[in-house]
Amino acid sequence: MLNFEFYNPTKIIFGKDQLHKLSKEIPQSSKILMVYGGGSIFKNGVYDKVKSALNGFEVLEFGGVEPNPYYETLMKAVEIINKEKIDFVLAVGGGSVIDGVKFIVAAVAYQGNPLDILYRKHRPVKALPFGTVLTLPATGSEMNSGSVVSIKATQEKLSFGSEVTFPKFSFCDPTVIISLPRRQIQNGVIDAFSHVLEQYLTYKHDAVLQDKISESILKTLIEVGPKVAENPNDYVLASDFMWCCTMALNGLISKGVPTDWVTHMIGHELTALYGIDHARTLAIIFPSLYRVMFDSKKEKLAQLGKEVFGLSGNDDEAAQQTILELEKFFHTMGMKTKIHQNTTEDISKTADFIKDRFEKRRVSVMGEKQNITLDKIKEIVSLSY
Ligand code: NZQ
Numbered sequence: 241m242l243n244f245e246f247y248n249p250t251k252i253i254f255g256k257d258q259l260h261k262l263s264k265e266i267p268q269s270s271k272i273l274m275v276y277g278g279g280s281i282f283k284n285g286v287y288d289k290v291k292s293a294l295n296g297f298e299v300l301e302f303g304g305v306e307p308n309p310y311y312e313t314l315m316k317a318v319e320i321i322n323k324e325k326i327d328f329v330l331a332v333g334g335g336s337v338i339d340g341v342k343f344i345v346a347a348v349a350y351q352g353n354p355l356d357i358l359y360r361k362h363r364p365v366k367a368l369p370f371g372t373v374l375t376l377p378a379t380g381s382e383m384n385s386g387s388v389v390s391i392k393a394t395q396e397k398l399s400f401g402s403e404v405t406f407p408k409f410s411f412c413d414p415t416v417i418i419s420l421p422r423r424q425i426q427n428g429v430i431d432a433f434s435h436v437l438e439q440y441l442t443y444k445h446d447a448v449l450q451d452k453i454s455e456s457i458l459k460t461l462i463e464v465g466p467k468v469a470e471n472p473n474d475y476v477l478a479s480d481f482m483w484c485c486t487m488a489l490n491g492l493i494s495k496g497v498p499t500d501w502v503t504h505m506i507g508h509e510l511t512a513l514y515g516i517d518h519a520r521t522l523a524i525i526f527p528s529l530y531r532v533m534f535d536s537k538k539e540k541l542a543q544l545g546k547e548v549f550g551l552s553g554n555d556d557e558a559a560q561q562t563i564l565e566l567e568k569f570f571h572t573m574g575m576k577t578k579i580h581q582n583t584t585e586d587i588s589k590t591a592d593f594i595k596d597r598f599e600k601r602r603v604s605v606m607g608e609k610q611n612i613t614l615d616k617i618k619e620i621v622s623l624s625y
């Protein structure tokens with residue numbers, strides 16, 4: 241196993257009807273900014289529940305954080321916090337709202353240009369404290385320090401994170417998925433599944449427990465994913481789904497092992513260019529990446545096939561079959577695995593554009609073996625058209 245440090249200070253409060261505990265988690269007499277998205281919380285009752293749980297606190301509100309949150313929108317919340325002397329921020333929403341709040345609390349505490357955080361010229365060392373009420377299981381943002389923010393002006397989607405951007409607490413109530421459109425549940429399953437792949441599907445190593453935890457999360461998602469998309473009212477399914485999402489990206493399974501993350505890097509570009517849902521970009525890129533990088537990843541592909549999809553036979557054949565099994569699972573979960581099936585825009589220059597973007601950011605090699613070159617990126621994207 242590789243050396244590692246594991247730090248995760250987020251308290252998870254899991255289960256239904258737990259919001260009465262919210263007021264105990266926030267320092268007394270805090271002035272709170274409650275941040276939310278486009279309004280789903282008004283329709284499903286989450287807004288009312290949170291507001292009544294915050295009875296006694298002074299609460300201001302900031303709504304309208306978009307999916308794939310925009311820097312330009314988030315800076316308006318930064319202004320409010322400075323003007324109103326807010327001490328605590330509460331994110332009520334999915335990954336976009338939580339990520340948005342991570343940026344807001346870091347930007348408020350930074351004297352320089354907030355864009356430095358997104359361009360990674362400044363790693364946050366201070367942030368306003370914040371907690372979350374999760375409404376969409378998918379990203380794991382409720383228990384990690386990462387955040388992805390889009391810049392409207394430049395059509396970029398950039399990530400950052402630091403020790404100070406972990407939530408203090410997250411309320412994870414599986415019943416929130418009842419009001420989710422099926423498309424978002426499907427996205428959640430595939431995003432979590434993808435997070436495990438990025439941290440598992442690299443090369444053979446000796447961290448046996450890490451592999452077995454990852455395989456268990458993948459198997460659980462394959463088992464409950466299709467069912468929970470059809471039966472979001474089933475609390476047992478919803479609980480397993482929600483906990484899988486958190487466990488897939490709370491830092492645990494990446495410890496002591498190599499990680500990849502190139503599918504996410506390319507996927508963010510597809511969202512920035514065409515507005516394709518995050519999870520759907522991943523379902524497009526994984527099969528192509530595994531085909532282009534087949535020799536480099538075939539041992540782990542074969543292991544995935546045998547341990548998770550129940551395949552047998554020699555490694556080469558099992559590895560090839562695993563890619564087909566993955567596509568089959570993505571299709572079962574409602575994904576369309578080619579770019580042209582997800583946008584009506586002209587996509588003919590996408591591969592060159594994305595290669596160019598990475599080049600401008602001075603990224604030349606990527607992946608667990610640092611062997612995914614810019615030419616390979618172009619090949620992967622072209623194969624995904
Ligand atoms: O904005 P509202 O009206 O709330 O509607 C949202 C939004 O339209 C809706 N929704 C959320 N909870 C709901 C609900 N609708 C009905 N009932 C509920 N209970 O769902 C839509 C999508 O929400 P969003 O937050 O955008 O989805 P998700 O949680 O998938 O987050 C995606 C964002 O997270 C980033 C992605 O890149 C993307 O920007 N990621 C963050 C990561 C992290 N912080 O660790 C890792 C991921 O890989 C990912 O990159």
Ligand code: ZN
Pocket residue numbers: 379431434435504518
């Ligand atoms: Zn993701």
